[in-house]
Amino acid sequence: MHLSDRFLELAQQQLKFLAADADLARLALYITERDQHETPTLTLVAQWPHDKSLPPAISDDPSLRSAAPERRWYPLRYDQNLLGVLRAEQHALPSREAHEAPRLQACADTLACILGLELDRQRLHDQLDQQRNQLNLVVHQLRNPLTALRTYAQLLLRRLGPDDQHRSLVESLMQEQAQLNLYLQSLDRLGQTDPRLGADNATPLLLPPVPTDAPDLTIAELLSPLIQRASATATLQSRPWNGPSQWPEWTQTPRAAPDAVVAEIVANLLENAFRYSPPGCELGLTLLDHDICIWDAGPAIPAEEREHIFAKGERGSSSTDRPGSGLGLALARQLADNLGGSLTLQTAPKTLHASLPAVGNAFVLRLPRSSQATTQLQ
Numbered sequence: 001m002h003l004s005d006r007f008l009e010l011a012q013q014q015l016k017f018l019a020a021d022a023d024l025a026r027l028a029l030y031i032t033e034r035d036q037h038e039t040p041t042l043t044l045v046a047q048w049p050h051d052k053s054l055p056p057a058i059s060d061d062p063s064l065r066s067a068a069p070e071r072r073w074y075p076l077r078y079d080q081n082l083l084g085v086l087r088a089e090q091h092a093l094p095s096r097e098a099h100e101a102p103r104l105q106a107c108a109d110t111l112a113c114i115l116g117l118e119l120d121r122q123r124l125h126d127q128l129d130q131q132r133n134q135l136n137l138v139v140h141q142l143r144n145p146l147t148a149l150r151t152y153a154q155l156l157l158r159r160l161g162p163d164d165q166h167r168s169l170v171e172s173l174m175q176e177q178a179q180l181n182l183y184l185q186s187l188d189r190l191g192q193t194d195p196r197l198g199a200d201n202a203t204p205l206l207l208p209p210v211p212t213d214a215p216d217l218t219i220a221e222l223l224s225p226l227i228q229r230a231s232a233t234a235t236l237q238s239r240p241w242n243g244p245s246q247w248p249e250w251t252q253t254p255r256a257a258p259d260a261v262v263a264e265i266v267a268n269l270l271e272n273a274f275r276y277s278p279p280g281c282e283l284g285l286t287l288l289d290h291d292i293c294i295w296d297a298g299p300a301i302p303a304e305e306r307e308h309i310f311a312k313g314e315r316g317s318s319s320t321d322r323p324g325s326g327l328g329l330a331l332a333r334q335l336a337d338n339l340g341g342s343l344t345l346q347t348a349p350k351t352l353h354a355s356l357p358a359v360g361n362a363f364v365l366r367l368p369r370s371s372q373a374t375t376q377l378q
Contacts, residue, residue, distance in 0.1 A: 003031075007118040008046060011111060015048040018107045023100075024048075024090055025070070029111060031084035042085060072101070074108035078116030086111060139188045146184065150177045172228055217259050219287070220247040223266060227285060230270050234283070237274070242284025261335050262292075262367065265343070268328040269294040269363050277361075288353055288364070295362035300347035310343075332365075340368040 015027045026049070030042035074086040086108040090100065153174045160167045227243050234241030266285070273283045273296050283296035301309065312330040329343075336343040344364050349356035356362065 002122070003045060003118060004121075007114065010114060011046040012048075012050060014107060014111055014114075015046055016050075018103070019048045024088055026087070026089040028087040029084065030087065031076075031115065032082055045084075072104065074105050076108050076112035076115060078112045078119075081116075083112055083115050083119070135187060139184055142184055146177060146180055150174060153177065169232070172232065175225065176229070218247070222259055222263055223285070223292075226263065226266055226270060230274070230285065233274055237279070239280050240282040240284075242282070242286070244285060244287050246287070248287060261339050262365075265332045265335050265365055266292060266294065268332040269365070272328045272332075272363070273361075282357070286353060286356065290367055291352075292365040292367070293349075293352060293356075293362050294365075295349045295356055295360055297349075297357040297360040300359055301345065301361055306345050306347070309345075329363075332363075336365055342366045 011029055015029065018024075019027055027047060028044055029046040031045050033041050033043050071087065071089050074088065075082055076084040076086065086104065088100075088104050153170055157167065157170045157174070160170065223244075231241050231243060270285070273294055277283055277296035277298040281296050281298040283294075286293045286295065310329050310333045312327060333343040342365075344366070346352055346362040346364055347360070348358065349360050349362035350358045352362055352364065
């Protein structure tokens, strides 16, 4: 068993502190290990005095297995498992044993807890390594089919004339394939970097389907790729879709690249609407002054769940039998708050605009006015 230097140093300090306040000749810490035949053995990992010669292995010294007035063994138990033992040898008369025994056992319990946490850390680290290896393998295997999809789309595009009505569908397919490549590259980086979280890891990784290097996007340029995707999904699902009837002229301020954040929020809200609204239910995206509204005409979310669904990993009662992680709305609200805006739910959409249904679910993304240069309609 490989133990970290941090654990070994801490164990040595524990033995030193204990020996300083007790009349002890020797302290030795053993951990339980198993060989290939599952036979448990005890391996010495720390002792006091530190510079004293190593005691013989327990398996090589039968006398250590028998009782002796100057020697006591204190078990290290963690989660009902015997992780090792603390061996203590005393100079003093046996009359002092009753005074020292509770302190020695308390030290053994502390060492057991430290060792248990060390083993948990080691097990989680091994699991993380396995998951990272699996992630790298999946990323590698995805590259070929994604490349093939783009090749087939390019060949199909060559067969279509410049005025063919299906040309935009193939071009959209190629845009989505390029977006998948971006996610694949990000997954590849996740598999190669240090998984420990730091300050820079607190910001979610955002890869919205908009040109990330395009300055001052209008709202039409920002949302059009998402609306095209939503329209195609609605057609495939045979449900009514309502896109914006008018586009306001809207440019983003350069600070913190809010375009990517806004696009990510809208993408999550649209996915949520398609995933959880009933089949055939009408839905759409409407622009309201300084708000972006994604709505559906399905049954209203119950009052007691309207805040609950914004919690990470939580979903409404009507969605428990459908696939999903319960992260979309939580992420969308977090991003809206970080942007200085808000994300709310309105179950009477018609109160927001006369064109919206009387009953349904409208998720309203309110953006800070400083993020909009103008709101004049084109």
